[in-house]
Amino acid sequence: QDLFGANEEAAAINAAVFREHGNRVFDIMGSVGTGKTLLIESLCERLGDKYRILMVAGDLATSIDADRVAQHGVDTLQINTQTACHLDARMVRVALRDVDLSKYDVIFIENVGNLICPAGYPLGAEKKIVIVSLTEGPYMIRKHPLTIKRCDAVVINKIDLAEALEIDVDAIERDIREIDAKIPVVRVSAKTGTGIDDLIQVLGL
Amino acid sequence: QDLFGANEEAAAINAAVFREHGNRVFDIMGSVGTGKTLLIESLCERLGDKYRILMVAGDLATSIDADRVAQHGVDTLQINTQTACHLDARMVRVALRDVDLSKYDVIFIENVGNLICPAGYPLGAEKKIVIVSLTEGPYMIRKHPLTIKRCDAVVINKIDLAEALEIDVDAIERDIREIDAKIPVVRVSAKTGTGIDDLIQVLGL
Ligand SMILES: Nc1nc2c(ncn2[C@@H]2O[C@H](COP(=O)(O)OP(=O)(O)OP(=O)(O)O)[C@@H](O)[C@H]2O)c(=O)[nH]1
């Protein structure tokens, strides 16, 4: 929980700094292995010529995700939280302190793999995007109403596995609509590329 | 983080209470949708005649998991944390306050879907079991070394999907061994039943 609203304040500062430098910043969150990195890799492939992109990866340990995305010709930065289960606005500000933000049009921040805590910590991004995966089973939306309420769009990933896993994707979308009738929902497969154009449209990129 | 060791203290109290009533308690943790509930359902089917079982489910919202497990003829209890991303020892003690623990031989506690925080909060259980799933991708072990260090056994679930997902299960086990050379590792499919007997042996049930 954000005691004393300290994170809200830090997020507002980040948002102002990003606006000042013309950065469009997206906070990509979701549980472990829902496809956040693969999705960002696909977005970098599709948008790398149109925008100058920086990718900031957040994990307790390793630089695996930043290294993966760096293969796609974009600049990357890794934040290791060591014990914190979510990125917060202060960590992001500190990580970007020595970065010349005027070099970038778009910044993708991949949050720590966790469907709960990152929802409570805005980073100053333009949009907080939640990536859920069909492999998480049919109940993950109903079990995390706060996360759905606090985000700006929901991406249902790994739809290429819908038949193999016997998951009813319509039911998942209904669960989302029940919590937020108007939130954008995009069905994608980061693996096959299905839905990536719709996602780009939802992001306004 | 467990400030001032308050949770450690509460966990010790729980452990003493469980010993006093002859309860063997297992804390089952893992990220969202890794198969914790399906695994517990399988264990209840296999062990329900041999032991009197209580299942305690932890989630931010809903009683979906307790309801699922109740179908297998065992007593269940649901804890809704509302915002907390992990169960702690105090929540467990409060939930069990009006329960006659002498009625049970085995208690399965399913923690909140989260690979990070529950690792830092012992509940007073005999063993903390981490369930990882092949659907989380190949890097989840390296990214969560603290979780692996703090648990007593690792269950690699959904191995029935190994080929379809092209995941190298040996590599995942090597990553675990790198962090803890001696920790028991069991490969299972909660869906097909593969490995459940090995898991029962590892649990000492
Ligand atoms: N079938 C299928 N697999 C996918 C898809 N997207 C990702 N994966 C697989 O899911 C696993 C995890 O993908 P990642 O991109 O590492 O997921 P992540 O959310 O970044 O994971 P963490 O950052 O570790 O939480 C990998 O094995 C991917 O190949 C998809 O659309 N379809």
Ligand SMILES: Nc1nc2c(ncn2[C@@H]2O[C@H](COP(=O)(O)OP(=O)(O)OP(=O)(O)O)[C@@H](O)[C@H]2O)c(=O)[nH]1
């Ligand atoms: N193929 C396959 N699917 C599985 C297996 N175990 C669980 N699943 C599926 O994975 C999804 C999630 O299973 P659950 O048992 O609800 O997982 P969970 O860890 O309890 O989920 P939460 O409590 O919501 O975090 C469901 O769609 C299950 O059918 C398995 O061994 N193989």
Ligand SMILES: [Mg+2]
């Ligand atoms: Mg990633």
Ligand SMILES: [Mg+2]
């Ligand atoms: Mg469950």
Ligand SMILES: [Zn+2]
């Ligand atoms: Zn947290």
Ligand SMILES: [Zn+2]
């Ligand atoms: Zn936590």
